[in-house]
Amino acid sequence: MRRKLAAGNWKMNGxxxxxxxxxxxxxxxxxxxxxxxxxxxxTLVTSxxxxxxxxxxxxGGQDCHRNESGAHTGDISAAMLRDAGASYVLTGHSxxxxxxxxxxxxxxxxxxxxxxxxxIAVVCIGETLKEREAANTLDIIAGQLAGSLPDVLTAxxxxxxxxxxxxxxxxxVPTTNQIGEVHDYIRSRLEQRYxxxxxxxxxxxxxxxxxxxxxxxxFAVSNVDGALVGGASLKASDFSPIVTALQNA
Ligand code: PEP
Numbered sequence: 001m002r003r004k005l006a007a008g009n010w011k012m013n014g015x016x017x018x019x020x021x022x023x024x025x026x027x028x029x030x031x032x033x034x035x036x037x038x039x040x041x042x043t044l045v046t047s048x049x050x051x052x053x054x055x056x057x058x059x060g061g062q063d064c065h066r067n068e069s070g071a072h073t074g075d076i077s078a079a080m081l082r083d084a085g086a087s088y089v090l091t092g093h094s095x096x097x098x099x100x101x102x103x104x105x106x107x108x109x110x111x112x113x114x115x116x117x118x119x120i121a122v123v124c125i126g127e128t129l130k131e132r133e134a135a136n137t138l139d140i141i142a143g144q145l146a147g148s149l150p151d152v153l154t155a156x157x158x159x160x161x162x163x164x165x166x167x168x169x170x171x172x173v174p175t176t177n178q179i180g181e182v183h184d185y186i187r188s189r190l191e192q193r194y195x196x197x198x199x200x201x202x203x204x205x206x207x208x209x210x211x212x213x214x215x216x217x218x219f220a221v222s223n224v225d226g227a228l229v230g231g232a233s234l235k236a237s238d239f240s241p242i243v244t245a246l247q248n249a
Contacts, residue, residue, distance in 0.1 A: 002203050004034040004219075005159060005226035006243045007122060008233025009062060009090060009207075014040050019051045024236035025243075026055040033247045034226065037088050037122075038233065042076055049085030060088030060122070063096055066109035068117070078110075078117035089114045090228075092124045092148050094165045104147025112150045115157045122159045122228065123148050124207070125186075129166035138185050145189050153194070155201030160186055161228040167208025169230060176221050179206055183223035212241035219249035 010018070022038060029036065039060040040048050048059045064078040081089055091114060092107035102110075107123065114121040125144035127137045141162070149158070162182050167173055174182075183204050191199030206218055207228030218224060226246055232238040 002155075002201060002225045004246050004249065005037060005203055005205060006034055006239070006246050007037040007060075007088075007159075007161075007205060007226065007228045008039065008239055009093070009228060009230050010038065010040045010044075010234060011062070011095070011230060012041055013234055014044055016044065016047060018044065018234070019047055021234065021236045021239075022048060022051050022057065025240055026052065026057055028236060028240045029243055030055075032056055032243065034243065036243060039088065039090055042081075045081065045084045045086055058087045059085060060090065060119075061086050062090050062093065064089045064091070064110055064114055064117075064119075066106065066113050068113065078113045078119050082117045082119055086119065088120045088122055088159075090122045090124060090161075092144075094124060094126055094163060094168060098165075104144055107148040108150055111148065111153075111158070115150070115153065120157050120159060122161050122205070124161045124163050124228070126163040126165050126168075126208070132164065132166065137182065141182060141185060142189060145186065145193075149193075153198070153202075155198050155203075159203045159205060160190070161205040161207050162186060163207035163228060169209070171209050173209050173214055173218075176217060179218060179224065180221045183221065187223045210242060212238065212245070215242045215245035216249065219246055 037058045061081040065075040091110045096102045111121040127140040203225040205226045205228045210227045211232045
């Protein structure tokens with residue numbers, strides 16, 4: 001039985017005033033029946049951890065360096081995130097792949113660093129519109145899974161987020177058939193590579209323009225174990241109905 005996960009990625013949004021949104025979210029879900037994760041900008045990780053100290057809500061980073069420490073100005077290591085109280089980190093978000101030219105190999109190294117630091121890595125994969133239109137989606141997904149995931153992992157330290165690049169922040173959402181096809185495919189690849197035990201137990205999130213109005217439909221799709229949500233995670237009033245939909249799924 002996979003525990004469901006509602007994850008929010010605040011991206012480069014939020015100042016200390018945004019912690020009020022965490023407080024409101026926790027007040028609406030005092031005893032959540034699903035895991036809830038918020039990944040604020042790095043500047044807010046410590047204060048978000050303090051804000052959520054008495055609640056099950058978990059805090060994560062949005063990226064980490066592959067090394068534990070060293071001369072990498074502006075970067076943050078997985079060990080530092082762990083030290084700040086984070087329990088998760090996103091790796092390979094499409095905005096990192098695009099803005100920072102991150103390769104699958106780089107993402108694999110970051111994912112290994114996350115595991116070594118005791119963090120749960122949410123490894124993001126997904127095709128561009130051009131790739132989907134060329135009917136290459138499953139090949140792209142297979143390549144990203146093969147390249148971005150380490151050979152050794154567990155269902156406890158790894159979550160996959162399928163995020164079609166063309167659905168992120170656009171309001172466009174794949175059909176439920178399209179989501180189901182990719183999630184079922186990811187599940188089969190995971191089972192093939194890591195064996196039925198681990199491969200069946202890894203959670204697979206869908207991400208890309210999830211909002212209150214489409215969440216229930218998406219959560220009914222097979223092998224969708226939750227969502228990674230960008231824009232609709234910034235306000236508790238938008239994110240809370242998504243958490244509720246996941247609880248009811
Ligand atoms: C994301 O940033 O991972 C994301 C899915 O964004 P949005 O929900 O805004 O499409």
